[in-house]
Amino acid sequence: MQKIALLVDSACDLSLETIRENNIKLLPLRISYSHGEYKDMLDISADEIYSNLEKEVPKTSLPSAEDLEEILSSLENEGYTHVIAVTISSGLSGTFNSIRLALEDHPKLVSHVFDTKILAMPEGIVAFEVAKLIEAGKSFEYIVDNLPNIRKSITGYFTVNTLDYLKKGGRIGKIAGTIGEMLNLKPIVTVDEDGIYYTVCKARGRKQSILRLTNILKESLSQGPCKVWVLHGGALEEAKSFLESLKGLDNIMSLDISQISPALGVHGGPGLLGLAIQKVD
Numbered sequence: 001m002q003k004i005a006l007l008v009d010s011a012c013d014l015s016l017e018t019i020r021e022n023n024i025k026l027l028p029l030r031i032s033y034s035h036g037e038y039k040d041m042l043d044i045s046a047d048e049i050y051s052n053l054e055k056e057v058p059k060t061s062l063p064s065a066e067d068l069e070e071i072l073s074s075l076e077n078e079g080y081t082h083v084i085a086v087t088i089s090s091g092l093s094g095t096f097n098s099i100r101l102a103l104e105d106h107p108k109l110v111s112h113v114f115d116t117k118i119l120a121m122p123e124g125i126v127a128f129e130v131a132k133l134i135e136a137g138k139s140f141e142y143i144v145d146n147l148p149n150i151r152k153s154i155t156g157y158f159t160v161n162t163l164d165y166l167k168k169g170g171r172i173g174k175i176a177g178t179i180g181e182m183l184n185l186k187p188i189v190t191v192d193e194d195g196i197y198y199t200v201c202k203a204r205g206r207k208q209s210i211l212r213l214t215n216i217l218k219e220s221l222s223q224g225p226c227k228v229w230v231l232h233g234g235a236l237e238e239a240k241s242f243l244e245s246l247k248g249l250d251n252i253m254s255l256d257i258s259q260i261s262p263a264l265g266v267h268g269g270p271g272l273l274g275l276a277i278q279k280v281d
Helices: 016-021 046-052 065-077 095-103 120-135 140-152 164-168 174-182 206-221 236-246 262-268
Strands: 004-009 024-027 030-033 036-039 059-061 082-087 110-115 154-159 185-191 197-204 226-233 252-259 272-279
Touching (some): 082 095, 082 140, 095 110, 110 140, 120 154, 120 226, 140 154, 185 206, 206 236, 206 272
Parallel strands (some): 004 024, 082 110, 226 252
Antiparallel strands (some): 030 036, 154 185, 185 197, 226 272
16 A cells, blocks of 8 residues: 655745645755754744845755655655655756655655746645645555646746845846846746746836736636735735735635745845746636
8 A cells, every 4th residue: 555755845835834734744955154054944934034134145055965864764664655756946956856866765665756847835836736635545656647737737926126136146147137226127037847037027116016917817817717826025014915906806716825935035035026826627
């Protein structure tokens, strides 16, 4: 009989409560300050990251090999036979490859590592759908076969209030970032088929960038019902206002707010707003 474990990295933005309730194994990314290192979500919160950005912008790195080994060994000891790992885009992080290589040293575990090619709550939605299938008693093979279809139904977009942190993190060039700041340009960013950031469009100013996000959502809703999450990084009140502005739209099946995880918040900086959209059949 199959006993299937679900492993996700902390870029998924699922709350610790959701992770516990759904028996998901969390692999934390690492956040490093000059005074020490923290495990993403477990040792440090997103709010703590944002409140300290003026003093120091920390570095982020892959989950530790020790944490990963501890999780995989505990799964074997707990009698798990199969593992499905859902990861942040391999185009943005080496986490996918780290998990894949570590599982090669655990041949007793039949495994599948799924590169979502996305991040944040869109990645979390994929993981949550897998958790529901495991709970429903679906086989490892069935879930693996259905992962591409689950992923296909999910998209994400975000805009930032400042380009400073994308510049500091090397996500955009310093020259492009400086020009963008001078012109008050706010890019609307998503990921392409390879899981790499790309700019969908640029808006002049904050109000216009939020309007662009709204129009992107309307386009998705015109094609059928969707579940929607408003994403934010250190901008809860603004996220609440954004959510309220969306409530009258047709075809929204559910509407919620999700905070960007600490490690992702380092690169987006305070004021990040976005959307996770899941099409519902």
